[in-house]
Amino acid sequence: MNDLALAVPAEATRHSGPAEERRVLPRTPDLLHSAGFRFAMVYAVLLALSAAALALYLWWATAGLLDRQTEAAIRADAQGLSERWNEGGLPALVITIRERLEQNVDDDAIYLLVDPDMQQITGNLRSWPDPVRRPDVLYELAVVRAGAPTLAQVQRYDLPGGYHLLIGRDVQGRAKLRQLLTDALLWGLIVVAVMALAGAFIVRSLFRRTLANVSATAAAISAGDFSRRVRVSGRGDEFDQLAETINDMLDRIGRLMEGVREVSNAIAHDLRTPITRARTRLEDAALHATTPDALHAAIERATDDLDGIVAVFHALLRISEIEAGSRRSAFTRVDLGAILADTAELYEPVAEEKGLHLAVEVPGGLAVTGDPDMLRQAVTNLTDNAVKFSPSGGIVRLFAAAVPAGVEIAVQDEGPGIPPEDLARATERFFRGEAARSTPGSGLGLALVQAVAHLHGGTLRLDALDPGLRATLCLPAGG
Numbered sequence: 001m002n003d004l005a006l007a008v009p010a011e012a013t014r015h016s017g018p019a020e021e022r023r024v025l026p027r028t029p030d031l032l033h034s035a036g037f038r039f040a041m042v043y044a045v046l047l048a049l050s051a052a053a054l055a056l057y058l059w060w061a062t063a064g065l066l067d068r069q070t071e072a073a074i075r076a077d078a079q080g081l082s083e084r085w086n087e088g089g090l091p092a093l094v095i096t097i098r099e100r101l102e103q104n105v106d107d108d109a110i111y112l113l114v115d116p117d118m119q120q121i122t123g124n125l126r127s128w129p130d131p132v133r134r135p136d137v138l139y140e141l142a143v144v145r146a147g148a149p150t151l152a153q154v155q156r157y158d159l160p161g162g163y164h165l166l167i168g169r170d171v172q173g174r175a176k177l178r179q180l181l182t183d184a185l186l187w188g189l190i191v192v193a194v195m196a197l198a199g200a201f202i203v204r205s206l207f208r209r210t211l212a213n214v215s216a217t218a219a220a221i222s223a224g225d226f227s228r229r230v231r232v233s234g235r236g237d238e239f240d241q242l243a244e245t246i247n248d249m250l251d252r253i254g255r256l257m258e259g260v261r262e263v264s265n266a267i268a269h270d271l272r273t274p275i276t277r278a279r280t281r282l283e284d285a286a287l288h289a290t291t292p293d294a295l296h297a298a299i300e301r302a303t304d305d306l307d308g309i310v311a312v313f314h315a316l317l318r319i320s321e322i323e324a325g326s327r328r329s330a331f332t333r334v335d336l337g338a339i340l341a342d343t344a345e346l347y348e349p350v351a352e353e354k355g356l357h358l359a360v361e362v363p364g365g366l367a368v369t370g371d372p373d374m375l376r377q378a379v380t381n382l383t384d385n386a387v388k389f390s391p392s393g394g395i396v397r398l399f400a401a402a403v404p405a406g407v408e409i410a411v412q413d414e415g416p417g418i419p420p421e422d423l424a425r426a427t428e429r430f431f432r433g434e435a436a437r438s439t440p441g442s443g444l445g446l447a448l449v450q451a452v453a454h455l456h457g458g459t460l461r462l463d464a465l466d467p468g469l470r471a472t473l474c475l476p477a478g479g
Contacts, residue, residue, distance in 0.1 A: 040200035051192035116162030278305035355392035361399035382411035389415030
């Protein structure tokens with residue numbers, strides 16, 4: 001019972017095996033519920049609407065133009081004949097209509113002038129069409145002209161004295177052209193609709209083939225194969241960007257999981273000793289303590305061991321809180337000079353006791369935007385390490401300076417430093433180099449400093465010196 005035991009809930013143990021068997025494999029959605037089908041239909045509808053809009057514009061620009069030309073010609077005729085009526089009355093109007101019929105090269109003009117009894121006076125229609133009753137409407141109707149049925153657009157004009165004038169144009173040829181154009185556009189829309197559907201299914205196929213890669217990778221990851229990655233085509237398109245983003249995410253998840261395993265192992269390893277030691281002391285005191293003072297001393301030593309364990313968990317929770325970014329709401333303008341001066345004042349007695357000289361160099365007015373408590377904690381951790389590892393007679397320097405990228409806060413000592421091969425791992429949780437094995441600590445100090453740096457958008461840089469180490473907290477100008 002001397003090892004650290006991690007209790008597993010019975011319920012979790014009982015279901016851990018069947019959970020693997022109950023894993024539901026991803027199923028292929030049916031056609032109507034397929035995202036690829038919906039995107040394909042959107043593509044088809046947009047293409048069909050675009051083609052319909054183009055067809056309507058072409059119809060308006062051609063058949064519509066013919067109708068507008070006919071209306072304009074009728075209005076122009078009406079204006080001219082109205083002027084002739086005003087100038088010479090009925091005789092002048094009759095002469096003008098006959099002249100225009102004789103000069104009509106296209107043979108499409110239609111005129112009919114009738115008296116108050118609706119009897120023909122002149123024109124190329126024998127009788128007044130019954131449907132034409134209102135003077136403000138352009139009628140399109142079948143008429144008989146020169147003994148042959150035809151289609152005409154006509155408009156009625158009422159003249160003084162009860163006379164009535166019908167002006168129009170034969171639009172039989174234009175109607176055939178308009179019908180031909182309408183049929184062609186309708187057939188064109190049908191062809192476009194068929195092509196849109198065919199294109200939609202092609203798009204759906206491409207969409208499914210592209211996402212099948214992502215789906216297969218996600219299924220493999222879900223099944224426990226964390227080595228799988230989404231295949232990148234190399235075209236550099238949006239799907240490649242998505243694949244690269246997913247792969248980066250999977251790499252980060254892999255690193256985090258590896259970090260969790262390492263932290264779990266480190267917690268089990270580092271906490272086993274103090275827990276075992278505290279338990280042993282309490283057992284020994286229970287068995288061998290003969291006086292209340294001896295028992296009290298044993299309990300105090302065990303309490304110190306347990307306090308160290310609590311401090312480790314507190315540091316871990318502190319790091320998790322910082323990495324979650326929940327402290328950004330406490331950001332304010334921070335005077336770095338005050339933080340370094342307070343830290344130097346705090347560690348001055350400890351440095352004097354070890355025979356160290358603590359030097360502080362901070363230019364006036366140096367400030368950043370950040371969490372003052374977190375920054376003070378980071379500087380305190382760096383100073384604590386420097387004082388802890390510096391030999392008697394050494395110098396520990398705390399200094400800060402403005403740089404083009406922002407502000408740098410550095411703590412430099414003359415201790416054994418960190419070997420170059422360990423610098424990359426120095427900020428990992430619970431990592432302790434060979435030189436630090438014999439000194440008190442949990443291996444969380446630099447990890448906390450790095451978390452504070454990341455919270456402020458900065459970095460922690462470690463430079464090996466000869467002798468010693470310089471730890472530099474680099475913060476951006478805006479914090």
